[in-house]
Amino acid sequence: MLTSLVVAPMAGGPTTAELVRAAARAGATGFLAAGYKMPEAVEAELRAVAGHAHGLNIFVPSPAPVDPAPLEGYRQLLRAEADRYQVELPPLRLTDDDHYAAKIELAVTYRVPLVSFTFGVPDPAVVRALRDAGTAVLITVTSADEARAALAAGPRALIAQAGSAGGHASTTSPDGYRGTSTALEVLAAVRAVADVPVVAAGGTASAADVHALLGAGAAAVQCGTAFLLADEAGTRPAQRAVMLSGEPGQTVVTRAFTGQPARGLRNRFTDAYSAAAPIGYPAIHHLTAPIRAAAAARGDASALNLWAGTGFAATRAAPAADIVGMLGQAA
Numbered sequence: 160m161l162t163s164l165v166v167a168p169m170a171g172g173p174t175t176a177e178l179v180r181a182a183a184r185a186g187a188t189g190f191l192a193a194g195y196k197m198p199e200a201v202e203a204e205l206r207a208v209a210g211h212a213h214g215l216n217i218f219v220p221s222p223a224p225v226d227p228a229p230l231e232g233y234r235q236l237l238r239a240e241a242d243r244y245q246v247e248l249p250p251l252r253l254t255d256d257d258h259y260a261a262k263i264e265l266a267v268t269y270r271v272p273l274v275s276f277t278f279g280v281p282d283p284a285v286v287r288a289l290r291d292a293g294t295a296v297l298i299t300v301t302s303a304d305e306a307r308a309a310l311a312a313g314p315r316a317l318i319a320q321a322g323s324a325g326g327h328a329s330t331t332s333p334d335g336y337r338g339t340s341t342a343l344e345v346l347a348a349v350r351a352v353a354d355v356p357v358v359a360a361g362g363t364a365s366a367a368d369v370h371a372l373l374g375a376g377a378a379a380v381q382c383g384t385a386f387l388l389a390d391e392a393g394t395r396p397a398q399r400a401v402m403l404s405g406e407p408g409q410t411v412v413t414r415a416f417t418g419q420p421a422r423g424l425r426n427r428f429t430d431a432y433s434a435a436a437p438i439g440y441p442a443i444h445h446l447t448a449p450i451r452a453a454a455a456a457r458g459d460a461s462a463l464n465l466w467a468g469t470g471f472a473a474t475r476a477a478p479a480a481d482i483v484g485m486l487g488q489a490a
């Protein structure tokens with residue numbers, strides 16, 4: 160079903176159809192990232208990867224917040240940033256299903272070989288519809304409890320995402336989430352309760368990391384950060400510059416940009432707002448969007464979400480095929 164190496168879906172720019180095609184040509188499996196995109200854009204990408212091994216990643220909609228007051232408080236706090244970047248803060252937008260139904264329909268119509276979900280568990284009916292279309296469904300989890308809940312929906316496999324992973328945590332318990340687990344730990348915890356194959360993800364930076372996870376029983380290893388500087392990736396220039404500077408610092412887990420815990424490079428924004436940021440995806444994602452867009456336009460990395468995992472220091476700029484080759488080298 161899967162090659163042993165998976166190039167992770169990375170929404171927000173890094174994943175391109177070109178990256179997925181390059182991964183497939185090099186013997187890995189790349190996932191398109193449907194997150195934040197309009198269905199038309201997803202459809203264009205599905206057409207662009209036809210004939211290549213590929214998957215599609217879809218965000219499961221988050222439940223509406225019970226109490227919007229902390230979000231309003233955070234909005235007030237962000238006024239200083241809005242002034243700094245000369246943007247208007249939008250009114251709070253509490254729900255957004257990211258065109259979930261349309262994206263599922265596209266996956267069914269295009270009989271996408273693999274569909275992975277993050278941020279929650281899809282309805283069993285959705286899993287059945289995809290299975291009937293010949294699609295293997297994978298659900299991302301961060302703990303044994305989340306694995307049990309996901310298994311009830313009938314997926315073909317689980318993705319065990321560690322706290323070391325770059326980008327958003329798929330956790331459904333963002334409150335207590337600290338992001339301290341390693342890929343080996345989460346793989347073991349998930350395998351202990353799962354009767355389906357488990358893909359390991361988080362913090363992998365070398366062939367030795369990949370081999371250790373495969374040796375510990377992972378059906379495949381999903382790597383994201385290692386591909387952020389791939390020639391074919393659409394990573395923003397400001398993030399590339401930070402990662403190539405030789406001084407990218409360290410990663411932190413923060414809700415400051417989107418309201419969902421995510422690991423990224425520490426910067427001025429994470430220092431200033433991580434402590435105050437409430438739980439609230441996608442409300443905070445929409446709230447900070449104009450600030451992030453203005454910062455990106457100025458090439459100012461200090462207010463950008465620079466998603467990256469703990470292995471970021473080993474990331475090298477190279478064609479994706481070379482990175483696949485490096486990660487897949489025999490131990």
Ligand SMILES: Cc1cc2nc3c(=O)[nH]c(=O)nc-3n(C[C@H](O)[C@H](O)[C@H](O)COP(=O)(O)O)c2cc1C
Pocket residue numbers: 167168169170171173192193194216275276277299320323324325326327360361362363381382383384385466467468469470
């Ligand atoms: C920039 C970036 C964007 C990401 N976007 C997504 C996404 O859209 N969907 C998803 O399921 N995972 C996403 N992830 C998480 C990856 O699927 C995976 O768990 C992670 O990259 C593995 O850890 P690593 O980055 O240390 O290799 C993203 C990761 C990064 C670094």
